[in-house]
Amino acid sequence: MQAIMQNEELISLFRDNFPFWDELSQIEKETFINSSQYISFPKGTNIHNGNECTGIILIRKGSLRLYILSDEGKEITLYRLFPGEMCMLSASCVLNNITFDVFVDAEENSECIVVGGCAYAALAERNTAAKIFALETALSRFSDVMWVMQQILFMSMDKRLAIFLLDEVSKTGGDTVHLTHEQIAKYMGSAREVVTRMLKYFSSEGIVELSRGGIKLTDIKRLRSLAI
Amino acid sequence: MQAIMQNEELISLFRDNFPFWDELSQIEKETFINSSQYISFPKGTNIHNGNECTGIILIRKGSLRLYILSDEGKEITLYRLFPGEMCMLSASCVLNNITFDVFVDAEENSECIVVGGCAYAALAERNTAAKIFALETALSRFSDVMWVMQQILFMSMDKRLAIFLLDEVSKTGGDTVHLTHEQIAKYMGSAREVVTRMLKYFSSEGIVELSRGGIKLTDIKRLRSLAI
Numbered sequence: 001m002q003a004i005m006q007n008e009e010l011i012s013l014f015r016d017n018f019p020f021w022d023e024l025s026q027i028e029k030e031t032f033i034n035s036s037q038y039i040s041f042p043k044g045t046n047i048h049n050g051n052e053c054t055g056i057i058l059i060r061k062g063s064l065r066l067y068i069l070s071d072e073g074k075e076i077t078l079y080r081l082f083p084g085e086m087c088m089l090s091a092s093c094v095l096n097n098i099t100f101d102v103f104v105d106a107e108e109n110s111e112c113i114v115v116g117g118c119a120y121a122a123l124a125e126r127n128t129a130a131k132i133f134a135l136e137t138a139l140s141r142f143s144d145v146m147w148v149m150q151q152i153l154f155m156s157m158d159k160r161l162a163i164f165l166l167d168e169v170s171k172t173g174g175d176t177v178h179l180t181h182e183q184i185a186k187y188m189g190s191a192r193e194v195v196t197r198m199l200k201y202f203s204s205e206g207i208v209e210l211s212r213g214g215i216k217l218t219d220i221k222r223l224r225s226l227a228i
Numbered sequence: 229m230q231a232i233m234q235n236e237e238l239i240s241l242f243r244d245n246f247p248f249w250d251e252l253s254q255i256e257k258e259t260f261i262n263s264s265q266y267i268s269f270p271k272g273t274n275i276h277n278g279n280e281c282t283g284i285i286l287i288r289k290g291s292l293r294l295y296i297l298s299d300e301g302k303e304i305t306l307y308r309l310f311p312g313e314m315c316m317l318s319a320s321c322v323l324n325n326i327t328f329d330v331f332v333d334a335e336e337n338s339e340c341i342v343v344g345g346c347a348y349a350a351l352a353e354r355n356t357a358a359k360i361f362a363l364e365t366a367l368s369r370f371s372d373v374m375w376v377m378q379q380i381l382f383m384s385m386d387k388r389l390a391i392f393l394l395d396e397v398s399k400t401g402g403d404t405v406h407l408t409h410e411q412i413a414k415y416m417g418s419a420r421e422v423v424t425r426m427l428k429y430f431s432s433e434g435i436v437e438l439s440r441g442g443i444k445l446t447d448i449k450r451l452r453s454l455a456i
Contacts, residue, residue, distance in 0.1 A: 068378055097367045100374040128356040135363035139325045142370050146328040149377045150296055 007033065013113065017058060017086060020129035028123060035119030041106035048090040048104035053117040056094070056134075057087040062110025067103050078102065079144045080204055088137040091117040094124060095138050147197070157198045162226035164188055165208070165217060178214040235261065241341065245286055245314060248357035256351060263347030269334035276318040276332035281345040284322070284362075285315040290338025295331050306330065307372045308432055316365040319345040322352060323366050376429070385426045390454035392416055393436070397445060406442040 010033060015021045024032065041047055047064065048054040057064065064081040066089065081087055088095065089102050094117050124131040164184065168177045177184075181199065185192040199215060202208045207223055209216040217223055238261060243249045252260065269275055275292065276282040285292065292309040294317065309315055316323065317330050322345050352359040392412065396405045405412075409427065413420040427443060430436045435451055437444040445451055 068374070070378070095367065097364060097371060099371040100378070128360065131360055132356065132363065135360065135367055136325060139323065139363055139367050139370070142367070142373075143325060143327040145370075146296070146373070150298070150328070 010036070010038075010113070013058070013060075017084075018130070019133060020127060023127070023129060024123075028127075031119055032115065032123065035116035037114050037116075039112055039114055041110045041112065043106055043109050045106045046103065047106055047112075048087070048102070050101035050103065053093040054090040054104075054114065055117045056091045056115040056120055057081075057104070058113040058115065059083050059085055059087075060111045060113065062106060062108040062112075064110060064112075065105050065107045067105070068101065069103055075103075076148070077205065078148055079141065080107065086137065088134060089141065091115075091120060091134070093117040093121045094134045098138065148201070157194060158201075158226055160188060161195065161198050161202070162223045165215065166220075166223055166227055169217060175218075175220075176214045176216045238264070238266075238341070241286070241288075245312075246358070247361060248355060251355070251357060252351075256355075259347055260343065260351065263344030265342045265344075267340055267342055269338045269340065271334055271337050273334045274331065275334055275340075276315070276330065278329035278331065281321040282318040282332075282342065283345045284319045284343040284348055285309075285332065286341040286343065287311050287313055287315075288339045288341065290334060290336040290340075292338060292340075293333050293335045295333070296329065297331055303331075304376070305433065306376055307369065308335065314365065316362060317369065319343075319348060319362070321345040321349045322362045326366065375425070385422060386429075386454055388416060389423065389426050389430070390451045393443065393445060394448075394451055394455055403446075403448075404442045404444045 011029070014029075014032065021029075041062070043062075047057065059081050060083055062083070064087065066078045066081065066087065067075045068078065069075055087104060089098060090104055092098055120130070120134070124134055161184075164187065165177055168179070169175060172178070179187075181195045182192045185195040188195065199208060199210060202223075203210050205219075205222070207217070207219045207226075209218050239249075239257070242257075242260065249257075269290070271290075275285065287309050288311055290311070292315065294306045294309065294315065295303045296306065297303055315332060317326060318332055320326055348358070348362070352362055389412075392415065393405055396407070397403060400406070407415075409423045410420045413423040416423065427436060427438060430451075431438050433447075433450070435445070435447045435454075437446050
């Protein structure tokens with residue numbers, strides 16, 4: 001662990017993020033700390049590349065993007081991680097069952113603590129709370145991923161919402177749609193929750209900007225490519 | 229538990245399938261058995277419907293198909309389950325983190341043991357081995373699902389393989405492709421593992437029949453629809 005971060009600060013961070021921290025022995029805590037690295041990633045850095053074991057990434061500042069990649073270089077964003085969140089899918093030696101490749105990039109200048117996967121795996125062998133925590137953290141993203149997949153696979157909501165938003169601004173002029181999510185859902189014959197979630201996804205992709213005043217279309221080109 | 233199955237047979241089945249069985253107290257074992265049902269599902273029955281808690285389904289005979297369903301009724305098969313395997317994603321009260329809807333149908337006349345989700349969840353609260361088992365079983369399917377999704381999403385392998393197989397029989401005549409998976413992979417610029425896995429998927433969907441002699445195209449219509 002580099003001296004850039006005080007040990008007390010790190011311990012407090014681990015206590016906040018790992019519910020089993022207080023159960024660990026002094027030696028286990030020290031091993032955990034020694035296997036951890038404080039790393040700054042400039043915007044655009046690829047942090048995790050496929051199925052290697054990078055370790056568990058705790059985000060302190062900035063944001064990371066998880067995605068899958070086709071042979072032809074096509075990317076699909078699965079989700080993003082923000083300060084206080086952690087990436088478990090990058091720790092393949094902790095999760096034997098995960099055999100698919102995900103990629104993780106820093107989307108902004110980011111500061112992270114990376115906990116060594118092997119050290120965590122050894123701990124999880126002895127400590128069931130650590131094992132359960134790793135499994136639950138990984139599994140909790142299964143639903144997020146399925147949601148993105150379903151929306152895209154069934155070619156419905158991303159495309160349909162893109163078409164609706166483009167139609168709407170071409171009718172009203174300007175670049176902002178002044179309708180509530182509820183109203184959009186009604187027009188589209190969908191549910192408000194689905195519209196809200198897809199708008200958040202668009203917003204995280206930089207395609208729209210959400211505010212009280214409405215939905216501002218910030219990347220018309222991208223929206224058009226979705227609407228095709 | 230119905231009298232149709234002897235208790236000894238059931239206990240031996242549970243011992244084989246749940247690694248924590250011998251750790252349970254007599255009362256816990258009895259609760260587990262009493263919360264279980266032996267059910268025969270005729271071919272075509274819908275067994276699990278979305279996000280309700282059907283319980284953990286242990287397959288004894290037949291086969292089950294897991295799939296997701298769009299609003300418009302489009303289905304995507306995620307994977308199939310055969311005798312000796314179990315379905316954990318149908319037990320949403322055991323897995324709080326799973327919020328997406330999967331559907332399970334009997335593809336053949338099937339015989340299953342359904343372990344009550346609430347009883348299992350209560351056990352998993354006290355017994356960490358039972359909890360870890362449920363999480364690992366669910367997570368182990370995450371990779372299968374991602375594989376199917378990636379193949380379809382990136383519009384590559386299912387479509388490309390369908391086109392290749394159709395081209396091949398139209399060149400050579402007949403309904404069978406006499407090439408090894410290795411050769412097909414070479415022609416397609418792909419990896420043998422990918423070709424083998426996709427052929428197995430086609431085979432499980434009844435689109436092809438795999439044998440030593442080659443790949444018999446058994447559902448040309450379906451193959452054509454994939455190739456479009």
